[in-house]
Every structure is written in C-alpha cells, then in structure tokens.
Amino acid sequence: MALKKGNRHITFDDDENFEDPPALDPVGRDSDEAALEEDAEDSDSDSDAAPEEATISAGKEDAQLREDLVKSAVSKRRQEIREKRKEQHEKNKLQQEEKRKRLEERRLPQSLLEAAATEQKMKALEREQRPPTKKKKLEKFNESDGEDDGSVENVDEDGFITIDTGVKVRTLTQEVKKYTDITQRAADFRKNALYGRNTKRMHTSQLREMKEKQRKSGKAVFATLKT
Numbered sequence: 001m002a003l004k005k006g007n008r009h010i011t012f013d014d015d016e017n018f019e020d021p022p023a024l025d026p027v028g029r030d031s032d033e034a035a036l037e038e039d040a041e042d043s044d045s046d047s048d049a050a051p052e053e054a055t056i057s058a059g060k061e062d063a064q065l066r067e068d069l070v071k072s073a074v075s076k077r078r079q080e081i082r083e084k085r086k087e088q089h090e091k092n093k094l095q096q097e098e099k100r101k102r103l104e105e106r107r108l109p110q111s112l113l114e115a116a117a118t119e120q121k122m123k124a125l126e127r128e129q130r131p132p133t134k135k136k137k138l139e140k141f142n143e144s145d146g147e148d149d150g151s152v153e154n155v156d157e158d159g160f161i162t163i164d165t166g167v168k169v170r171t172l173t174q175e176v177k178k179y180t181d182i183t184q185r186a187a188d189f190r191k192n193a194l195y196g197r198n199t200k201r202m203h204t205s206q207l208r209e210m211k212e213k214q215r216k217s218g219k220a221v222f223a224t225l226k227t
Contacts, residue, residue: 202210
C-alpha cells in the first residue's frame with residue numbers, strides 16, 4: 001500500500017517485491033571467506049607439523065639405535081676380557097700342575113726323608129750322650145773318588161746317612177757349614193800369603209796415597225836426584 005504525499009512516496013512493507021531475491025550481504029561473504037582461509041591455514045599448519053614430528057621421531061630412533069650399538073659393543077668387549085682371563089687362569093693352573101709333577105719326580109721318596117730325619121736325631125742324641133774326654137775317629141766321605149762300586153760305608157759319623165742303594169743323604173745346614181768353613185780357610189790362606197808378616201804389601205789405593213804424599217813433601221824428587 002502506497003500513499004503519495006506531496007512529492008514523497010511512502011512505501012509500506014506490503015509494497016515490497018518479494019519476488020526478487022535479496023542480495024547477499026558483503027559482510028557475510030567476508031566471514032565465510034575468513035573461515036575458509038582459517039581452515040586452509042589450519043590444514044597447512046597441520047601439514048607442516050606432521051613432517052616435524054616425523055623428524056623428531058626418526059631422530060629418537062637413531063639415538064636409541066646408536067645407544068643399543070654402544071651397549072652391545074661394551075658387552076661384547078667385557079665378554080672377551082672375561083674369556084681371556086679364564087683362558088689365562090686355566091693356562092696358569094696347567095703350568096702349576098706340570099711344575100708340581102716335575103718337582104714330585106725330582107723329590108726324594110718320603111721313606112728316605114723320614115730315614116734322614118730319624119738318623120739325624122739319633123746322631124744328635126749320641127753326641128749328647130758321648131763322654132767329653134772320649135774322641136772317636138770320624139770317617140769322611142771321599143768326594144774326589146770318581147769310581148763308584150755301589151758299596152756304602154757302614155760307619156759314618158760325619159752326618160751322612162747310610163743307604164743300601166748307594167746314596168748318602170746329609171742335611172743341608174751341615175753341608176753348607178762344611179763348605180763355608182772350607183771357603184773361609186781358603187780366604188784366610190790367600191790373605192796370609194799376600195798380606196802376611198813376611199811379605200809387605202799394600203793396596204793400590206794406599207800406594208797411590210803414599211806416592212802423592214811423597215811428591216808433595218819433596219821426598220820423591222830428592223830420591224830421583226840422588227839416584
């Protein structure tokens with residue numbers, strides 16, 4: 001319904017033409033486009049985040065793999081060291097066993113050792129019970145005699161033990177003492193022969209000192225001029 005009033009035309013709601021569709025609101029279009037752009041940006045950000053997460057995951061897997069390789073190498077090295085130690089231990093044990101067998105073969109029979117100990121005690125007891133004024137001639141074992149007929153002297157007072165097999169056993173302390181006495185006597189004889197009362201000798205160092213004193217005092221020069 002329209003009324004004309006002067007030059008103006010008043011239009012009521014009934015006069016609107018509903019056959020023509022209303023135009024789209026530009027503000028509405030802008031909001032829809034913004035929503036679409038946000039969705040596109042979100043999809044782009046998601047696509048960018050996916051490769052980054054994959055890279056991080058791959059890096060973690062590589063680090064774990066390297067750590068596993070290092071642990072495996074360390075474990076293998078420790079196992080090799082343990083095996084080498086075990087082999088060396090077995091080798092040392094075998095060598096000790098072989099050494100023990102060699103010593104057992106070279107060792108005198110137990111019966112012989114017991115006989116030596118018993119004989120030694122008997123000899124010591126006899127010497128204690130012997131009167132101090134009585135002296136008995138002792139028979140010594142002749143080591144310079146190279147011939148061995150297999151016989152053994154029955155009487156021996158020098159610490160030897162008579163064995164039926166032709167072997168004589170003597171304690172080490174007595175044997176060492178015997179040869180120590182011989183060495184000492186030889187040294188005393190040499191000293192007496194070289195530096196005894198009848199032979200005036202002196203060491204080289206003493207002779208040099210004497211000549212040096214004579215040279216400083218002028219005696220050596222005087223003796224040279226006199227000759």
